[in-house]
Amino acid sequence: MLSVIDLAASAARTTEDIFTGASHAMPNGRVFGGQVLAQAITAAARTLPPERVPHSMHGYFLRPGDVTKGITLSVDRIHDGRSFSTRRTQAYQEGVPIFSMIASFEDEDPGIEHGAPMPSDVPAPEDLAGTEALDPSRHPLSLRVLEGGPIERRYVASPIYDTVDGDRTPHQGVWMRTRSPLPDDPAIHRAVLAYMSDLTIQEPVLRAHGLPWSTPGLKVASLDHAMWWHRFGRVDEWVLYTQESPSARGGRGLATGRIHSRDGRLLATVAQEIMIRVPGDS
Numbered sequence: 575m576l577s578v579i580d581l582a583a584s585a586a587r588t589t590e591d592i593f594t595g596a597s598h599a600m601p602n603g604r605v606f607g608g609q610v611l612a613q614a615i616t617a618a619a620r621t622l623p624p625e626r627v628p629h630s631m632h633g634y635f636l637r638p639g640d641v642t643k644g645i646t647l648s649v650d651r652i653h654d655g656r657s658f659s660t661r662r663t664q665a666y667q668e669g670v671p672i673f674s675m676i677a678s679f680e681d682e683d684p685g686i687e688h689g690a691p692m693p694s695d696v697p698a699p700e701d702l703a704g705t706e707a708l709d710p711s712r713h714p715l716s717l718r719v720l721e722g723g724p725i726e727r728r729y730v731a732s733p734i735y736d737t738v739d740g741d742r743t744p745h746q747g748v749w750m751r752t753r754s755p756l757p758d759d760p761a762i763h764r765a766v767l768a769y770m771s772d773l774t775i776q777e778p779v780l781r782a783h784g785l786p787w788s789t790p791g792l793k794v795a796s797l798d799h800a801m802w803w804h805r806f807g808r809v810d811e812w813v814l815y816t817q818e819s820p821s822a823r824g825g826r827g828l829a830t831g832r833i834h835s836r837d838g839r840l841l842a843t844v845a846q847e848i849m850i851r852v853p854g855d856s
Contacts, residue, residue: 575598575756575766576756576762577598578596578597578609578612578613579616579765579769581593581594581595581613581620581647582594582595590648590649590650591617591620591621591651592647593613593616593617593620593646593647593649594644594645594647595644595645595647597609597639597641598724599641600641603640603641604638604639604641605638605639605640605641605672607772607799608770608771608772608773610635610639610672610673611673611675611768611772611799612766612768613645613647613665613765614631614663614665615628615663615675615765617647617649618649618663618675618677618679619679619761620649621649621661624761625681625682626659626679626680627682627764627806628677628678628679628803629680630678630802630803631675631799631800631801632677632798632799632800633674633676633799633800634673634675634798635672635795635796635798636671636673636674637671637672638672639665639667639673640667643668645665645666645667645672647665648663648664649661649663650664652676657680657681658678658679659680660676660677661676662674662675662676662677663675689840690832690840691840692814692816692834692838692840693747696730699751699812702730702749703729704727724753724754724769725750725751725752725769725770725773726751726753727748727749727750727774728748728750729747729748730746730747730748730749734777734780734785735786735787735788736786736787736788738780738784742781742782742784743781744778744779744781744782744820745778745817746774746777746778746781746816746817747814747816748773748815748817749812749813749814750770750814751809751812751813752766752810754810755810756808756810760806763806763807763809764803766809767803767833767842768801770813771799771801771815771833771842771844772796774815775815775817775831776827776829776846776848777817778819778829779819779828779829779848779850782819783852789852791851791852791853792850792852793850793851794851795848795849796847796848797826797848797849798846799844799846800844800845800846801842801845802842802844803841803842804840804841804843805839805840805841807833807835807839807841811835811836812836813833813834813835813836814836815831816832816834817829818830825849825850825855826848826849826850828845828846828847828848829846829847830844830846831843831844
């Protein structure tokens with residue numbers, strides 16, 4: 575986890591800030607979108623003082639990335655104001671853009687405050703089965719849940735890797751945390767939260783239609799991703815990611831999510847639209 579977020583700064587003198595990063599292995603050979611999100615926000619944050627923190631980002635996944643190739647991240651310092659800064663980050667492989675993001679940063683100031691409450695009827699993560707016991711042999715995406723993966727997950731309902739059990743509902747909840755403790759640096763926790771925000775967010779769309787990841791011929795790709803950081807929270811402690819899909823139409827599905835700390839504080843809100851191709855659809 576830390577190895578892909580710890581970017582290297584380029585020594586080249588250009589009009590933009592240049593960073594380079596690597597990818598961790600994925601069973602399908604494609605760069606995990608959450609990894610690029612974390613790298614892009616990390617690169618942008620490196621151009622700002624630590625007290626100016628990200629509060630929103632909007633990104634587009636342009637092309638699938640290749641885990642065997644390095645990633646170059648170019649940061650454009652669009653604006654620096656008294657309270658807010660704006661950065662544009664482009665991620666490239668071999669000169670071709672694979673991801674584009676604009677993010678806003680702010681100095682945190684006191685003000686009015688409220689937050690949507692965490693659902694009260696959710697079992698504690700200790701009362702739920704871990705995903706390590708799943709048999710991942712039917713579909714390569716299931717390999718993400720192996721013990722070697724950086725994020726531990728506990729589904730409130732059952733996962734949908736091989737089957738969709740229970741009601742076909744466009745809702746789900748997942749407890750998450752990193753498998754290993756992280757440094758105290760808040761910037762790392764915010765970046766890893768971005769990484770985690772791309773995990774399972776597509777699944778309410780699939781769950782609503784009884785489609786497990788192992789469906790033969792199923793194709794899913796993230797199109798865009800938006801995230802708003804509301805409050806700081808450690809991600810090496812359990813957080814609850816509640817997700818729903820308000821709409822699917824025309825080969826696209828929209829999902830939204832809220833991430834709460836275990837003590838009920840709303841940490842972030844997420845939205846993502848995906849492309850989905852189901853075998854047999856005309």
